[in-house]
Amino acid sequence: MELMLRETAAGSAGADFDVVVVGGGNAAFTAAHAAAVRGRRVLVLEKAPREEFGGNSYYTAGATRIAHGGLEDLRDLVEFDERHAVSEVPPYPAEEYAADLEKVTEGRGDRELAKVLVEEAAPGLRWLKSLGLKYRLMYERQAYEREDGTYLFWGGLHVGNVGGGEGLMEDHVRVAGQLGTEVRYGQDVFGLIVEDGAVRGVKVRQADGAVREVRAESVVLGAGGFESNPDWRREHLGEGWQNAKIRGTAHNNGDMIAAGLEAGAAKGGDWGSCHSVQWDAFTPNNESNRELTNRLTRQSYPLGIIVNNRGERFLDEGEDFRNYTYAKFGKVILQQPDSIAYQVFDATLRPMLRTEEYDMPGVSVRTAGTIEELAEGIGLDPERLAKTVNDYNSSIDTSIPFDPNVKDARRADTFPVKSNWATPLVTAPFYAYGVTCGITFTFGGLKADTHGRVLDGEGRWIPGLFVCGEMLGGLFSGNYPGGSGLAAGVVFGRRAGALA
Template identity: 80%
Template sequence: MSPQLPVDTSSSSDNTNTPDVIVVGGGNAAFTAAHAAAVRGRKVVLLEKAPQEQYGGNSFFTAGATRIAHNGLADLQDFIEDDDRHEATHVPPYTAEEYTADLEKVTEGRNDPELTKVLVSEAAPGLRWLHSLGLKYRLMYERQAYRRPDDTYLFWGGLHVGNVGGGEGLMADHVRVAAELGTEVRYGQNVVGLLTENGAVKGVKVRQEDGSIQELRAESVILAAGGFEANPQWRREHLGEGWENAKVRGTPFNTGEMIAAGLEAGGAKGGDWGTCHSVQWDAFTEHNESNRELTNRLTRQSYPLGIIVNNKGERFLDEGEDFRNYTYAKYGKVILQQPDSVGYQIFDATLRPMLRTEEYEMPGISVETADTIEELADKIGINPERLAKTVADYNNSIDTTIEFDPNVKDGRKADTTPVKSNWANPLTTGPYYAYGVTCGITFTFGGLKSDTHGRVLNSKGEHIQGLYVCGEMLGGLFSANYPGGSGLAAGVVFGRRAGNLA
């Protein structure tokens, strides 16, 4: 007698019918893969480890920003929501060549060129396809453009499009579309291994609440269960000492079990296992991990406008090296390396109105204010004379002959140590603000090795029959850093490719 299948916690459909495709995971990549398989007429079951009230994977916690190549605003209007501001908006074209160059630059050339080529060419068609199924997109005015004195908007940094409703809207749309396509979604499914026969994958092993292991068979299995960022032991082992102290931005369920299962089934490691996506994250607010109410609002991404100091009152990085889209995912690591893994973003009254509203006016935010730099230093436990000297050195080194413009790399430099390459404004007007930040880890860059269609490869470079991978489990695209919005884009592209074959 065949083993009893796991209890379906979200559907009353007939469990005796073996699915064609099992998708393991519950974020953007997983649902995209499920949609792609379902529209081909495949019977799809999606297994999500989290309970239903914690659905959405890491994607739920994002802002929904998705990086695509395009030819400007006119090229986007067929699938983005109408907005009265469009008439006063300039969206520069973002070419495939620029997208590729950005990936090569921020990863220091360690991105897989074949995966990159596919990502760059298929991200925009992938969003249009999802839009045709019912997902909704818009221009991200509040995150990617500053309003100029003439009441126009200029988008910057190659990242222009996002989901309506952010990550929450993205995942709500995905769940609705899955239901419309007949995909069966089961929550609370703790998949602990893969079923293999003669080197081919034939299904999954699911641990039940009573501890028993039951089997669910299928022709194909798509792994889309995220990285190992929520596993402190794996973080310390693969990323290094101190990473066990990082704050988990997203889902607490991405602990690496399915990566381990893929390796056990013969898959090869792919990508850079020693680096990750990590950001500046609210240091002192209660419940600053896996917070479903505040999600992405706990990030602090207006740092290019001000300065960042450690608890010794010293600057330690170039806040204006590039648009935040190209630096934010690597600066969490730098914060982690500071004393007590804490830094402080400093702004004055002139800069304060330019900070992102959704992040810097968050309920319960970690912030101290004071009328003088010395008083501010005292409030955050920094030697007042040292912080005052740091600010004075910064202020006195700024080339004020260059006009400040946050919409472009303005070259307005603070020629101090370390240099600030762009957007240097003197901090001279009280009150002053200090926002405490630490390291928030988003996802890990190491995973399983695959070809460009998501087919998992073994150590000989051969396909493992019946096994696919997409999303943050797919290694090879990113290393050390990452261009903002390319993670969700990769989930769409390689989720769709895996679903098209499975």
């Protein structure tokens, strides 16, 4: 049974809306705003119920990577903070942004998409601010307070939303209302209406099984990747990925990617990799948790060591700033025995750990007075863990000053090496935080040009069809620089909405 929705819009003969946006995260709402400010009649269709609004974006810290010229350049964008007077925010030029994208993706990303992202991320945030979104410097995540009371920001990622991901999405919904955009929740969009080679709307499955058609001049797909679909994860990412924990929304199951492919879209990007992180392994309700959201991540790992359940280190915790390694280390954890590892710190390092994550209610942590007792508490072989820690401790050149604000070259010359921030674990009590792999989003999606126009296998635009956000394939592969996902949602959401 099919029911036809008819809500005649001026200037849109035969269409119910000028633009239909499928999805409800940062990219989708940015596209909706960009269309609405042009006077387009816009409908946003979100699969989740209202109480689960926000897509993956709700679960983030709101960090957004932009090129900028330092604190003075950012004053017009970020909310005032009295700490600005004692803060050093190094410039992050576009050339460095582009080089970071090239480095972490090992050159596998689409250079044209990357160029647009780098150039338009900062103007995109300023445009969103003009509409009512709010931004700040991320002191608690991207800077350490120094002994003299000053702050030095690091890692190129300095700006985030006021209120984190929750604040980001509350702002987006409020702005949509102010712009006259209609938002409908609980909408199971599963297919596209294709006529004469052009997309003319979407198909929505009702609770009773009936199909409702919503017609539009343009459809913008911003419904996320396939990370919540265990079968697709297993098929495209590999065996074992079906066991990863879902960090964000449970509704990103790839339905609209499938709909796009059925409509003739070509695949884009790296379908065999994803963004995944170290995630609290043992806390109950550690998937799609809207109360704790991003607090379930464990991202102070560059300060300590990580061991598997054999008591062995297996990666270079200090390879680079956390912003350039965290999105790939989840995969490495997944590959360990039982997909479990432990971040280990001592009493000297413990005060430096991110409060929002390591003081989380119900955090998975064991504490002990000796390394051997710590091992017993987490079920590891005491002698083996003690040997790992002793080998690590004895290999550190402590004459090199420790400075977490820079890549300090304080190296642990053991195997594997730790390239920076190596500090002997000698002061009791000792702490072990159990982590597993938490999947954020998948890197493969639909192929599009730099304006978000979806392309078919011959490189031709499918009229009426646009894509943005995590559904847009091509930007990332294997890894990504922290904060560039939300930035891409802004840039390509805005571009798609500007044409739709």
